[in-house]
Amino acid sequence: MDNQIGVLKIRVKRGLNLAVRDSKASDPYVVVKTAKQRLKTRFIKKDCNPEWDEELDLPIDDPDLPIKLKVYDHDTFTLDDKMGYAEIDIKPLLEALKTTGENHVPNGTVLTKIKPTRTNFLAEESHIMWENDKVVQEMCLRLRMVERGLVELQVSWIDDPGASSS
Structure with missing residues (x-):
């Protein structure tokens, strides 16, 4: 990656109440991508509430471009079915990084709260926190x-x- 400014570490925790695409369930997996990189989780058989708990390291060139997240249902003999999409905006995370700088704050300190709006994909308020000597953001999309x-x-x-x- 020529102009890489850093790496976004994405821990895909789980899916909740995902759509049914096979007879009674789905075999979901997540694809995360930028303009230059595409990563995916493993698929989980017959589960609309899958627990992936997988870490993906995504090199970032341009923080202004959204990171696209798509969920698919794995199929063996046909094209995989789409199960929705979302986008991750990393600008608030990077802003929080700037404000902490070299200042060490207590573990668990909430640096920023982001409320769901019509323009973001948040399902609930997202917290950007100082945790284990790094800035992390928890989100439900x-x-x-x-x-x-x-x-x-x-x-x-x-x-x-x-x-x-990776």
């Missing part, structure tokens, strides 16, 4: 273009591109 579904994530930032462990 509401999937769009689907009848229902949420995805819970935790994101954090790695300044040094060489620190990526």
